[in-house]
Amino acid sequence: MFWLCVSLPKLPLEVFQPSDKPVAVVEQQRVLLCNQAAQNRGIEAGLNVSTALALAGELVLVERDISREQQRLAHLAELVYRFSSQSLPYQNSRGDYSLLLEIGGSLRLFNGLNALLTQLGEQLAGNPLNPQGFSHHFGLAHTLKAAELMARFKPVSKHAAHTENGANTANPASNKSSAQKDNHQFSRAHNQLQLAKVPVALLDCEKVAIAQCQDIGLVTLGDVLTLPQATIAKRFNVAFTRYLEQLQGKLPDPQNWYQPASHFNRELFYIDGLRSHSDLQYPMQQLLQVFCHYLQQRQLSCTSIRWTFTRFSKKKHSLRVHLSRAQANYHNLLELSALQLEQLPLDSPVECIVLHCQQLIPMQQQHLDLFAKPDNSGDFCLLADKLTGKLGSEVLWQPGRHNHHLPEQANAPVPFRPAQLRKASNTSHASKDNRANKLTQGEKKKNRKATANSSSRAANGYAEAGNYNETALQQPSWLLQEPLPLQQQGKQILLQGKPLSLLKGPQRLQCNWWTNAASRDYFIAGLAIKARTKHGGHINAQARLETSHRPAHKMSPPQWQGFYWVYYDLQAKRWYLHGEFA
Incomplete structure (x- = not known):
């Protein structure tokens, strides 16, 4: 296994957005980190708050927020998850943050170690969560804890990573199979030599164990590892002994690998x-x-x-x-x-x-084919x-589908729900296609004949004769909340003083006999634009229908201003406007 550690030394400061003012992160009344503007005024880590304010009166002090730091560390772990599935955010005993990745299986995928470190560095330097990027150091080793230690002791530059571990040795996956084992052993030996130079003060263990090492004259990790195993077990506690064995790879180091959040x-x-x-x-x-x-x-x-x-x-x-x-x-x-x-x-x-x-x-x-409609x-x-975002969710409504016979109840508006609207649209298209397929040729001719006959029938004459012919009519999407009574003058139906012409219908609707009985005959009516005769005069559409059997005038085809859905109430004995076609 080949481990990469991404050390984040300035994360407590970089969780805040950059500022032009001098800023210092404070913990226990002492400066932990500060930005460049504060450093230019003589502020450095370790100063107490009073001394820092004496050096720079305009210094902005921010209390360290560990919860925000851990949250940002998890976000960065999610960012580097694409480089390795075996990764985890890590915080050592000193409180330093880092990201640990097993990259032995990813080197070939990313075309070598240099390319992987370059891409990873670009992800951290150009992160939108911080315009100035996140400060980071790389550490490479063959164990998890050794990589974390090397990142703090001797960071590896992404440009010099190839030479730090010897030519063609830091990337065993790129070598030929015959030389993989030798190069791997050389790289591990080279790494052991680097670890031997690490000062004892940098070890990720308890301060008591570090003090014991310094008391007996052990300065570097190499000095500690030269002691016999029995002597180390006798002089130090179990936690320090386990740490040394995991550092060298002699003992397994199980971890809970990072899993991306579901939100x-x-x-x-x-x-x-x-x-x-x-x-x-x-x-x-x-x-x-x-x-x-x-x-x-x-x-x-x-x-x-x-x-x-x-x-x-x-x-x-x-x-x-x-x-x-x-x-x-x-x-x-x-x-x-x-x-x-x-x-x-x-x-x-x-x-x-x-x-x-x-x-x-x-x-x-x-999955769309070449000729699919967009x-x-x-x-x-x-x-x-x-x-809805501008005016609120209460202003948008759509026609509903209710189990009622009367159109004003069956299509009562409901709050806008796009999923239900698309479902209703698909259902209406399917039912329309099914009805069209069920009609025989004889029924279609009969309907066309009934439509032609109904267009020449006068409104009052229909009401007196009581003739009825079932015809399937289209229903407009726009219905009035309450049917509007229409005026009637002689044989004409008037809408705002203008005559309407019955073009198609009737269609009988009888329902609610058990409560409030309703009996209606629905028609499609048109409001015509005045037609111009050959001699320059005008004649309306109703007169056209009444005189259509006399070729006295040569008229142009009728032009309609609008089409409406009207019905004759057989109980109230009057006409109503119920909807308008678009």
Whole structure:
């Protein structure tokens, strides 16, 4: 096995976003780390708080946040998970953070050690969670604990990694099979020589054991390893003895390997604070880039995300972005988040922005042939998301499907649910196709004849004669909440003073005899534009229908201003407008 340790010496400082002000991370009233601006003013690790403030009065002191450090360490472990499945975030007894990876099985995949270290370094240096990147050192060894120790004692540069372990020896997988064993043994021996030079003070063990070594004159790890095993077991405790054996690979070192979380959670912490909506847009873009990259790597999608903004006053405000369909599109998420951002009150500066996503679902694979029609449902869903994000979820409704006979009850509107809308659309298309397939040629001719006869029937004449002919009519998607009574003047039905012409129908509807009986005959009516005669005069569509048997005028084909769904109530003896066709 071949281990790589990525040491993160400045992680307690780099969990905060960079600042131009002098900043120092404080633990137990002493400076732990500081940025370059503070170093230029003479601040260094180990100073107490009073001395640091005396050197730089404008110094910003930030208390160390171990929970935030461990959370960021887990995020970085998820980042390097692509390089090795055997990886884990690690914190030694001194509190130093690092990432440990077994890369022996990944060298050939990444085309050698140099290429692997280069890609890993680019991932850490160009990470959106920190614009200045994460400071890191590499350590290489054949045991887990030895790699962690070498990263702190003698870090390996990614450009010099090949020569540190001898030519063609740091990468046993790239050598020929006949020379693999010899090169592997040479690399291990070279690593043992490097470990022998490590000072005892750097060992990852209890301070008591280190003090015992120094008391008897043991300065380096090589001095300790020269002692007989029985002497080490007699002078030191069991934990130190086990550590030395695991360091040399003589004893197994079992670990709980890192497993990616089933949810997404990232945050950005700003020491200076963000004071306007425009200042919040850039960190939101950074977090969304990380989130979409996370989804693409795992072939996942989301149905909602949640933003949490924490102010200097420690008040929190959350914004939730709901999606009509699962997706992983960066631009859509950014646009919808920007709409929600307008609703965020900014009574005090924001110091922390968090992006959460709990609902992660596998991305649906679409298999389309060459001549498949494009799916434009995403555009409609995006429009619906924009409307609900801007105006609220209560403003968007859709026709429902209820078990009632009356159209105003069967299609009563319900809150917008895209999944149900698509299901209803598919069902309606399927039922329409089934009805069309069941119609025989004779029935189709009969329906066409009935339609032609009904178009020339006057409204009042139909009501008096009581004739009835069942005809399947189309129903408009737009229905009035309550049917609107229509005026009637002689034999004409009037809509806002304009005559309507019955074009198709009737279709009888009788129901609810056990409660409130309803008996209606539905028609499709048209509102015509006045037609121009040969001599320049005008004649409306109703007169056209009444005089169609007399060729007195040569008229152009009728032009309709709109089509409506009307019915005659057989009980109330009057006409009603129920819907309008698009």
